[in-house]
Amino acid sequence: MSKLQVRAFLYQLGCFAILFISFRFIIAAYTGLTGIWVPLTAFVVGTIIGPKFQAVRTKDGEKLFMKWIFVKGIKEIG
Helix, strand or coil: CCHHHHHHHHHHHHHHHHHHHHHHHHHHHHCCCCCCHHHHHHHHHHHHHCCEEEEEEECCEEEEEEECCCCCCEEEEC
16 A cells, blocks of 8 residues: 555545544434434434545645535545
8 A cells, every 4th residue: 555545544534433433422312312323324414425535646746635515526635
């Protein structure tokens, strides 16, 4: 794995973790769900809403890109 692939994985993991934990507490506090349904729902919502990061080799070298449902198009990251 290249350095940018590791960075993309860590960004993906960090964003998912933040969203999962946030939605887990929000779902537990404001819905009537109990048991396994709270983390399962938080997992699905975090997966859908979380941004997607990917390292791609281009003719200019390897670059890191992000796609998110709240941002139009694909953005290049540093």
